[in-house]
Structure formats: C-alpha cells, structure tokens
Amino acid sequence: MSSFSTSLSSRTSSSSPFLSNHSSLINSDPSRRSLSFPQGINLDDLCVRSKRKLVQSSVAVGDGAVITKSSSPELKGGPLSIPSQEAEDKLVIESNGGKEHSTVSITVVGASGDLAKKKIFPALFALYYEGCLPEHFTIYGYARSKMTDAELRDMVSKTLTCRIDKRENCGEKMEEFLKRCFYHTGQYDSQEHFVALDKKLKEHEGGRLSNRLFYLSIPPNIFVDAVKCASSSASSSSGWTRVIVEKPFGRDSKTSAALTKSLKQYLEEDQIFRIDHYLGKELVENLSVLRFSNLIFEPLWSRQYIQNVQFIFSEDFGTEGRGGYFDHYGIIRDIMQNHLLQILALFAMETPVSLDAEDIRNEKVKVLRSMRPIQLEDVVIGQYKSTTKGGVTYPGYTDDKTVPKDSLTPTFAAAALFIDNARWDSVPFLMKAGKALHTRSAEIRVQFRHVPGNLYNRNSGGTNLDRTTNELVIRVQPDEGIYLKINNKVPGLGMRLDQSHLNLLYSARYSKEIPDAYERLLLDAIEGERRLFIRSDELDAAWALFTPLLKEIEEKKTIPEFYPHGSRGPVGAHYLAAKHNVQWGDLSLDQ
Numbered sequence: 001m002s003s004f005s006t007s008l009s010s011r012t013s014s015s016s017p018f019l020s021n022h023s024s025l026i027n028s029d030p031s032r033r034s035l036s037f038p039q040g041i042n043l044d045d046l047c048v049r050s051k052r053k054l055v056q057s058s059v060a061v062g063d064g065a066v067i068t069k070s071s072s073p074e075l076k077g078g079p080l081s082i083p084s085q086e087a088e089d090k091l092v093i094e095s096n097g098g099k100e101h102s103t104v105s106i107t108v109v110g111a112s113g114d115l116a117k118k119k120i121f122p123a124l125f126a127l128y129y130e131g132c133l134p135e136h137f138t139i140y141g142y143a144r145s146k147m148t149d150a151e152l153r154d155m156v157s158k159t160l161t162c163r164i165d166k167r168e169n170c171g172e173k174m175e176e177f178l179k180r181c182f183y184h185t186g187q188y189d190s191q192e193h194f195v196a197l198d199k200k201l202k203e204h205e206g207g208r209l210s211n212r213l214f215y216l217s218i219p220p221n222i223f224v225d226a227v228k229c230a231s232s233s234a235s236s237s238s239g240w241t242r243v244i245v246e247k248p249f250g251r252d253s254k255t256s257a258a259l260t261k262s263l264k265q266y267l268e269e270d271q272i273f274r275i276d277h278y279l280g281k282e283l284v285e286n287l288s289v290l291r292f293s294n295l296i297f298e299p300l301w302s303r304q305y306i307q308n309v310q311f312i313f314s315e316d317f318g319t320e321g322r323g324g325y326f327d328h329y330g331i332i333r334d335i336m337q338n339h340l341l342q343i344l345a346l347f348a349m350e351t352p353v354s355l356d357a358e359d360i361r362n363e364k365v366k367v368l369r370s371m372r373p374i375q376l377e378d379v380v381i382g383q384y385k386s387t388t389k390g391g392v393t394y395p396g397y398t399d400d401k402t403v404p405k406d407s408l409t410p411t412f413a414a415a416a417l418f419i420d421n422a423r424w425d426s427v428p429f430l431m432k433a434g435k436a437l438h439t440r441s442a443e444i445r446v447q448f449r450h451v452p453g454n455l456y457n458r459n460s461g462g463t464n465l466d467r468t469t470n471e472l473v474i475r476v477q478p479d480e481g482i483y484l485k486i487n488n489k490v491p492g493l494g495m496r497l498d499q500s501h502l503n504l505l506y507s508a509r510y511s512k513e514i515p516d517a518y519e520r521l522l523l524d525a526i527e528g529e530r531r532l533f534i535r536s537d538e539l540d541a542a543w544a545l546f547t548p549l550l551k552e553i554e555e556k557k558t559i560p561e562f563y564p565h566g567s568r569g570p571v572g573a574h575y576l577a578a579k580h581n582v583q584w585g586d587l588s589l590d591q
C-alpha cells in the first residue's frame with residue numbers, strides 16, 4: 001500500500017499568493033487525489049513539483065555572476081532567497097483517502113516514431129526518476145510495427161539519459177523503469193486491437209481504479225481513428241481518460257474546426273490536452289512570474305513604455321528528415337501560429353483573475369481576439385538555399401528528396417502584428433522564425449521607449465542613446481536566462497556611457513538541470529492541470545488570425561526570398577522591422 005503524505009496534507013496556506021493558489025488548485029482537482037507515492041519516501045526525494053518555490057533572484061552585471069552561499073540545494077547564489085519558504089514549500093500531496101488503489105496507464109500511440117523516442121519516453125523516465133509518477137503506473141507503447149516488450153525496452157533504453165546533476169542509481173532506476181514499459185502491436189483504426197490493449201491494461205491495473213492517458217504521437221491524418229478506437233475500446237471505466245494530441249491541429253480554421261468536431265464526437269473538451277511544447281519550457285513558464293510577481297515590470301508593460309516586442313525563433317539546421325511533413329505546413333504553421341503566438345498571448349494578456357487554467361486561457365483568448373488581421377505587406381517569407389562554406393556544402397530546402405523541387409513553402413518568416421486594445425495600441429509585436437539560420441535560439445525581446453529629453457544625449461561620448469534604449473531579454477533557449485540592458489557610466493574621470501547587462505543566467509544561479517518541456521506537460525496531463533494546454537477557442541482564435549494570411553500567400557503563390565543555409569535570413573526582415581521603426585535585437589552587435 002502506498003500511503004504517503006497524510007502529514008503533509010494539512011498545509012493550507014502560503015505566504016505567496018502564487019503558491020497558495022496553486023496548492024488550492026491541487027487540492028481541488030480530483031485527478032491529483034488519485035496520485036499516490038511510494039511508502040517511506042524521504043521528503044527530499046519527492047517529485048520537485050511537490051516543492052514548488054518562488055525564489056527571488058539577484059542579478060549580476062555582465063558576465064560576473066553573483067555567487068554567494070546557497071540557501072537551497074537548487075540555488076547557486078541566493079542572497080535574496082527566502083529560507084522560510086523551504087519548509088512551507090513542502091507542498092501538499094493530498095491524503096490519498098483510499099485512492100492508493102488507483103493506477104495510471106500511459107499509452108504512447110505511435111511508440112515506434114521519432115517523437116516517442118526523442119521526447120516522450122525520456123520525459124517519462126525523468127518523471128519516474130524524480131518520483132513524480134504515481135506508485136502504480138504502466139507504460140504501453142502502441143504502434144503497427146511488430147515489436148516485443150523486450151524490443152521496445154531496448155529501443156527506449158537507447159534514448160534514456162540521467163540528469164547531469166543527479167547520476168546516482170540512475171542505471172538501476174532505468175532498469176526499474178523499463179520493467180514498467182510494455183508494447184502492443186496494433187492498427188490505429190482497429191477496435192479489435194484496442195480491445196486487446198484494453199485487456200492487457202486491465203491485467204496490469206489489477207482491479208485498481210484505473211486512469212488512462214493516451215499520447216497521440218502519430219501523424220495527424222490518423223488522430224481521429226485512434227481517438228475513436230481508444231475511447232470506445234480502451235477508455236477507463238472507473239477513473240479518468242485523457243488524450244494528449246500533438247500538433248498540427250489542422251492547417252487552417254476549417255480543418256482545425258473539423259478536427260475539433262471529430263475529436264469531440266468521442267471526447268469531452270476537458271479530456272483533450274492539445275500540446276504546445278513551448279508552453280512547457282521553463283522560461284515561458286517564468287514569463288508570468290516575472291511579470292506579475294515583480295512590482296517593477298507590470299507598470300511598464302504597455303504602450304506607454306514599450307516600443308516593440310520581438311519573438312524570435314531560429315534553428316541552425318534545416319528540415320532534414322521532416323521535409324515531407326514540413327512542406328505541407330511551412331514555418332508559419334510550424335512555429336508562428338502556435339509556439340510564438342502562444343508566447344505572445346501570455347506576454348500580452350491582461351492579469352488573469354487567478355492562476356486557474358480557465359482564468360489564464362480566458363485572458364489569452366481575449367488578447368488573441370483583439371489582434372488586428374495580419375497584412376501581407378507586414379510579412380516577409382524566405383526559403384533556404386544550398387551554400388558551400390569551408391569546403392562543406394549545406395543542402396537547400398528543395399534538395400530534400402521529400403520536398404518538391406518547385407516548392408514555395410517558407411522555411412523563414414517575419415511578421416509585424418498588432419493588438420488593437422488599450423494596452424497595446426500601435427505597439428509592433430514582431431515575430432521571426434526560421435530554419436537553417438546561423439544559430440539556434442528562442443527569445444523574447446522587449447525594447448523600451450527612449451528616455452524623453454535624455455540629459456545624456458548631449459555628452460554620451462559617442463553612444464547613440466536613441467538607439468541604446470533599455471531592452472529586456474528573456475532567453476528561452478539555449479543558455480536560459482533573463483537580462484536587462486541598461487545604460488551606465490564607464491568608470492573613470494570622464495563621462496562616457498556604456499550599455500551593460502543586468503544578467504540572470506540560470507546556469508550560474510541554479511545548480512538544478514532544467515526539465516524538458518515534455519516532462520512538465522506530461523506531469524500536468526497526469527495531474528489534470530490544463531493551464532499549459534490549448535483550449536479549443538484559443539486554437540480557433542489563433543487560426544482566425546493566420547488563416548487569411550496563409551490563404552493569400554498560397555493563392556498568390558508568393559515567392560519566398562532565398563537565403564543561404566546558415567545565414568541570418570532574408571534581408572527583407574530588416575526592411576520590415578525598419579518600416580515599423582524597429583531593429584531586430586538579436587542582430588545588434590551587443591545582443
């Protein structure tokens with residue numbers, strides 16, 4: 001029996017509104033009550049989620065990070081951290097009240113595929129390693145490929161990794177984890193095969209209350225078949241059944257609505273977990289904390305102080321191996337309409353009533369619906385072409401055998417968007433996304449307005465203060481961090497100004513490895529937390545914004561501007577920014 005935590009369940013308050021809010025969420029969600037943990041587990045070994053912290057960070061100037069004595073094992077420097085929080089943050093794990101007899105069965109549909117191997121199984125193992133999975137759980141891989149349990153385990157074992165900071169017993173944990181993984185061969189549209197899966201799941205569940213999570217890691221044309229079979233032949237008869245659906249959620253408003261309608265024939269909206277893995281990234285999750293729990297930012301968060309906001313995604317590799325999928329979608333659907341727009345919505349939304357999923361998603365929908373239709377003249381598209389550097393030839397997009405030679409599909413796009421509401425009237429929200437560029441990164445850049453009548457404009461010693469405005473950079477990846485560019489005086493007897501970074505670099509501040517986005521999202525789905533998943537009306541609003549633009553680009557057969565593989569992208573992106581009186585922050589000399 002697993003009867004952990006009765007002593008923890010009495011925690012009802014926290015000094016932080018965020019923590020108390022979240023714990024009330026946990027307490028009120030029946031699915032969380034169904035989680036149980038191994039008996040006798042040491043509190044410190046518990047899933048990190050049970051120790052949510054709100055930590056205040058100090059910043060260091062430039063690269064000289066402030067490192068002082070750690071106040072928590074996760075912190076490298078911590079002059080401003082709140083020690084008393086430590087005890088308080090041993091968050092409630094609900095008294096299981098008899099629910100120790102519950103179990104979670106996770107079925108990865110499409111287990112033989114790329115995403116399953118690359119992300120889903122490793123994330124499940126990381127959750128297991130952290131003690132975040134309930135005591136009774138089983139993982140099933142499901143796909144058409146013929147495989148035995150041992151073959152699945154062998155395949156999965158090749159992709160599992162240990163946390164850099166926690167390698168002890170990792171091998172043993174892998175063995176234990178793999179013993180909980182099984183495989184079932186079946187067609188995605190066969191009720192009979194899902195009935196057979198159901199039978200096997202029941203054997204593992206051993207009469208316990210059963211909760212079932214299906215992760216659809218398959219191409220979108222078979223989503224509905226699989227959902228139909230899973231819901232009719234393999235859903236839980238005693239607990240919850242949830243389905244994680246991977247993007248793409250359609251290609252436009254019409255196909256997305258059709259997909260939603262079909263899914264809703266078999267599932268309620270609250271059973272559908274539409275995943276956008278960017279919402280699971282640490283720095284995206286931190287965006288709301290930064291904004292709403294620091295007095296200094298929210299007052300600046302409007303047209304009054306912000307000149308423009310930039311959402312930038314770039315990859316230094318092409319569509320290698322995924323050209324077939326990509327050519328049908330293109331970069332606007334692949335990155336902008338979902339990942340970047342979701343971040344924009346979180347960035348620009350009004351303060352939600354609470355951290356409850358519905359309150360947050362209500363605000364996101366509102367801001368998405370306030371957006372001005374995107375004009376084609378505010379968009380630049382590009383496609384990478386082959387280039388040779390240092391004797392190495394890098395392929396162009398259409399060199400991919402799965403891509404038609406005359407494809408006009410954009411692998412790069414930049415766009416200026418506007419939110420027609422009181423807070424953001426006339427502020428350009430620039431997006432830029434591209435494959436096969438010079439670097440891999442994802443970031444949010446907030447460029448503030450100029451200081452009116454800046455006294456130092458006259459003797460700034462060569463620095464053009466009209467250019468060097470303050471800029472807040474939230475670097476989602478790599479080298480996660482947040483920094484603020486400020487103007488300061490160069491030390492010395494003269495008066496020369498310089499721009500410096502107040503820098504919170506996560507690797508300098510925290511010793512703990514940042515979890516992969518899929519870990520957070522899988523755990524949320526198991527716990528029934530919907531905050532980071534896309535509700536159908538959000539999806540409708542996102543497609544309503546991009547569908548007319550995509551249609552126009554495709555109908556007009558707009559020719560993309562070609563850019564060399566490994567370059568900084570089409571020059572047109574600079575003209576677009578200049579048209580809106582903006583410079584791309586990632587291309588400035590002092591990034």
Ligand SMILES: NC(=O)C1=CN([C@@H]2O[C@H](COP(=O)(O)OP(=O)(O)OC[C@H]3O[C@@H](n4cnc5c(N)ncnc54)[C@H](OP(=O)(O)O)[C@@H]3O)[C@@H](O)[C@H]2O)C=CC1
Nearest residue numbers: 110112113114115116143144145217218219220246247248
């Ligand atoms: N890979 C990635 O990095 C990302 C993927 N996604 C999304 O996740 C989902 C899975 O992606 P990924 O793993 O790359 O996909 P795969 O193309 O690898 O497909 C997954 C599995 O589905 C089965 N399958 C593939 N094609 C067909 C078909 N035409 N008919 C029936 N079954 C088929 C195969 O299993 P079998 O033959 O054994 O049945 C395959 O192993 C997709 O929706 C994708 O868009 C989203 C973000 C990133």
Ligand SMILES: O=C1O[C@H](COP(=O)(O)O)[C@@H](O)[C@H](O)[C@H]1O
Nearest residue numbers: 247277315334335339442477517
């Ligand atoms: O959804 C997608 O995301 C990946 C990039 O994800 P990241 O977490 O590695 O930044 C992208 O390569 C892919 O084209 C897209 O479908």
